[in-house]
Amino acid sequence: MVQFNAPRLDTAFAALSDSTRRGILERLGRADASISELADTFGMTLTGMKKHVGVLEQAGLVATAKVGRVRTCSLGARRLDDEAAWIERYRQLWSARFDELDRIVAELQQSPTTPPRAPR
Numbered sequence: 001m002v003q004f005n006a007p008r009l010d011t012a013f014a015a016l017s018d019s020t021r022r023g024i025l026e027r028l029g030r031a032d033a034s035i036s037e038l039a040d041t042f043g044m045t046l047t048g049m050k051k052h053v054g055v056l057e058q059a060g061l062v063a064t065a066k067v068g069r070v071r072t073c074s075l076g077a078r079r080l081d082d083e084a085a086w087i088e089r090y091r092q093l094w095s096a097r098f099d100e101l102d103r104i105v106a107e108l109q110q111s112p113t114t115p116p117r118a119p120r
Helices: 006-016 019-030 035-042 048-059 081-111
Strands: 064-068 070-075
Touching: 006 019, 006 048, 006 081, 019 035, 019 048, 019 064, 019 070, 035 048, 035 070, 048 064
Parallel strands: none
Antiparallel strands: 064 070
């Protein structure tokens, strides 16, 4: 059985739970950007964007580097392999359960129905 580091999963899923942070990751997937550029893109204050970037940075999903007065953000080195494996494990579990349910339904549909009992 695959062992998962729960705090790491918790941190990553917490970071990904916010649509703005997911948008930031998508934006950084196209090109690096400064915090100011990200704030403009998402219509946020610099302070708000710094908080979002900080959460992503803590999860290892974003890396920042300060060059002069500009802090540039890029995708972090950490990939979501553990999270994808965790999701896949549950996808397989649910897939197996639904396959079994389909089998039971098909079996019930093929079996002859018993006539209803006469009321007493």
